[in-house]
Amino acid sequence: MLDDFMVRATLAGIGVTLAAAPLGCFIVWRRMAYFGEATAHSAMLGIALSLSFEAPVFAGAILLSLIMASVVSLTQGRSFYFDTLLGVVGHMSLAAGLVIVSFIPGVRIDLMAYLIGDILAVSQMDLLLIWSGAIIILSLLIWRWSPLLLVTLNEDLASANGYNPKRESFVLTIALAIVVAVGIKVVGVLLIVAMLIIPAASARSLVSTPEGMGLLASLVGVMSAILGLNSAYFFDTPTGPSIVCVASTFFIASLLIGMLIGRRQS
């Protein structure tokens, strides 16, 4: 069964979106979209360094996004123009990564595969990495769900209850770095943030609890991966962008449904 490239691609897509969607809820709640973007962009620098040193791409990507995410979360709140700094550092690493790749002699490297993903080329090894990453992220989120929610709501309340806000937030930092690394094959460094925030945003107007939002976001993510992959196959379009387009359609639909429900209630 795993010999078929479409089956492997589908499983890879489901694995990434299943982990990205609930994590994405926290990214939305805590307004960390810029943070996510900077982390994802820094992965390109990691990819470039891996390629020049002939190291595994996954290792370079996760290392750089982990460094970026940690540095950013440690310095958070120290500067008044934090989002600008994030934009500078993120794009700087993206640009530097692209420049470094152009210096690598020999075979021409297909940059698009890293920027927007190449899900049809997912190997059995990739699949193992993606699902290990997804399981780690989901376990972390389930284990720390309530404290993370409390820290997100109010750090002082969490601290008075005996939780360490910094330590809890670090769980998100690690999860973010992992999701970026495993998402490269599926949607690439440019679109991974879309898989974090679009399913979460689609779920928002239809739910009344954080758990409901996490579950519905996962459903939207998985549906987007399956439908996006099949439409990419059918219309012969790039897979990563197709998945994001389907997710965006879900988002627009959810807005309309949310408005209809709101009108009926009022």
Next chain:
Amino acid sequence: MLIEVTNLSVRYGRNTVLNNIHLSLRKGEIVTIVGPNGSGKTTFFKALIGTAPITSGKVKIKKNVKLGYVPQHLNIDRSLPITVERFLNLARRKNEKGFKKATDIVGTSNLLNFQISNLSGGEMQRVLLARALMNEPEVLLLDEATRGLDQPGTASFYQKIETIRETTGCAILMISHDLHVVMGASDRVICLNGHICCEGTPKTVATSPEYKALFGSDVDGTFALYRHTHNHDHMGGKNINNA
């Protein structure tokens, strides 16, 4: 002793917010902190619960003491859907009995299915108080807990606090601007303005020159006849209107 603070100083960058603070809180005491805006009251609470950077001194909290904390306000991002009930249950341990008791005392049982982001100011305060009471705390920290309450609401709030102290023996440390009410309801008052200006029984504080200097001499008609002898500086003279 439930809480013992010695020589506490807190600095944010180059800005000293709290300087050389002492406090001890015993079981069943009601201690109120008063002080003008920006005098470090909330920072002091943050130092107690561990989210403010302590530059020197010590905060000693008795081992395994359960703290109930009511923050000044709670900004809930509308992107986070959460009902009152779910919010109340976000504690470390589920405590069904405490939950029932707390919602009864505060009267939040009709709010359980509401979205937190839709609550009014007064409802929010009640939910936050219920949450603080749920785990049957031994120390209750109230940061301007009557904000957003009207006068009857404020009065009944302080009655509730008194009842809670009598029934549970819980110590209460609160920050308040309701000077008149505070003076009647507290065992001790601490007047804070970066440092401790004066402290003692409500009567001592209300007649002290430092207190008058901060709040003006007309805060309480009873003590209106008073001659001003101010003998120390309030952080370079900031925050003083009537000195």
